[in-house]
Amino acid sequence: MDSNGQYEQRIVWTVVDTGIGPLLLAATRDGLVNVVFHATGAVRGRALERLAARLGKEPVDAPGSPLLTEAIRQVEAYFAGRRHDFDLPLDWSLISGFNREVLRELASGVPYGSVVGYGDLAVRVGQSGAAQAVGTAMGANPLPVVVPCHRVVGSDGGIGGFGGGVDTKRQLLALEGVLPEPLF
8 A cells, every 4th residue: 555545556467378479468456458469578578668657657467466367368268269258347547538439439339250440430439530530549459359459440341450460450350250261
């Protein structure tokens, strides 16, 4: 506890191996706060530095924390095809405003095995014509996979961009049965 008798905000993290490579999972007492793709070496180090700078505390490697243990269980079940959605508390403190509104709609309104266009998602949050802003929100998503930005695609049928790389997006969509499995 701190001097005011309040529990200090603590950031815990771990890395879980998945079918798309290692994911860094970070949490606060409020919930899962960050998921980072390709979390080895320098990528992991930069992600932890960004978290410390944004949240004002040094992240602690704590794979045994109850929230991270449950997050690992759910992520592993998702990649094994046994889980279609996540039931974890989320800490939205790394994102705000329009971006948070769009990501919350995505998390609650675009189920496993389906996709939505950038423009359609803009309409859902009452901002028709804001497809580019939705794309920006997807790129700013601090909780990819759990908040499924991979399910947002171009209205022209194109796959769109993805912070984890287009190949990773294809793998996630194939896992969910939206795309055929890549041949090689």
